[in-house]
Amino acid sequence: MSERPILHEYAASGNCYKIRLTAALLAYPIERREYDIIAGETRTPAFLAEVNPNGRIPVLQIGDKFLPESNAACFWLADGTHLVPHDRFARADMLHWMFWEQYNHEPNVATLRFWMKWIGEANLSDVQRALLPGKREAGAAALALMDGHLAARDWLVGAGLTLADIVLYAYTHVAEDSGFFALADYPAVQAWIARIEGEPGFVAMGD
Template structure:
């Protein structure tokens, strides 16, 4: 049995839980509250020295970290991971984009504005640039979706799940998607996929 260590509000963790649900993979969920330092204990750091969720414990006791790596592991041999060489590379391209050009801005703005009681002076200074770069990532997605129903190969897959995790809660970070109709259409298509589950998050 797989064991997933996760924080339920995390978009990175949600991506993994969504894939687990849509592949019908059984697992045990162990919640760790990142706001209380529960991923910085000696026990957790022995599982993931980087002290982050999600972390997946495999049946043999080995551990796998980083949400997109976990997703690739879980998707092998399923329709979510393309068999075609180019489609696999394109999927990785979008997943790298998500972690490098999307998550650091959209997810961080969401965390700062939705979970922290107040911002530090440094965060207040950095926020406009985070928002600017977050919108830049959304604009890249919007242009792609203007000509494509899904991100890779004309079908729902790992790239969509990866980008959906934080895009669908971007409004919690103050991002207005009113001018992104193609993203909004895509969000509805993802939410309509079989096995879809919602994120458990703070309202």
């Protein structure tokens, strides 16, 4: 490894945290570069030209290459390690959960967290306010689906920790931040969270 990858991030973001957690669990050293998304630092001409024309983080910089999208960055770090199953079906099942996280879980659980904790309910637009009930229902459905799946198993895929667990842990463990979800309602998810936090190399979101 000639140089450390650079994580362009906003540390409070679960999407950024999942990359840091993947790197920590693999003892893979990375550098970190912080941006204030509230202040619009990812929308500057320099950021758009040099880091990501989509104006979003996280972005993992590998040498002179830039890899946006959190789950893609996690996969780059973990490819060829124990976090990616060798079995063909299990590997595809891991990807199924990673796609599901971005399509069903993150747009609801994470979005509500951001709206309520960083924007504040009083500052929501009429459109955002109208979306609250639907996102709350969809977020609860996502957590219930995970709880049902984990009731009979320790991990989302196979017999050990994979990227599927890491990417879903990132926003699940802080789901209560929005004020709309209670993790006590999902005991299998709570036990799964504890297992991940007991993994060697685990780092908390604030570290």
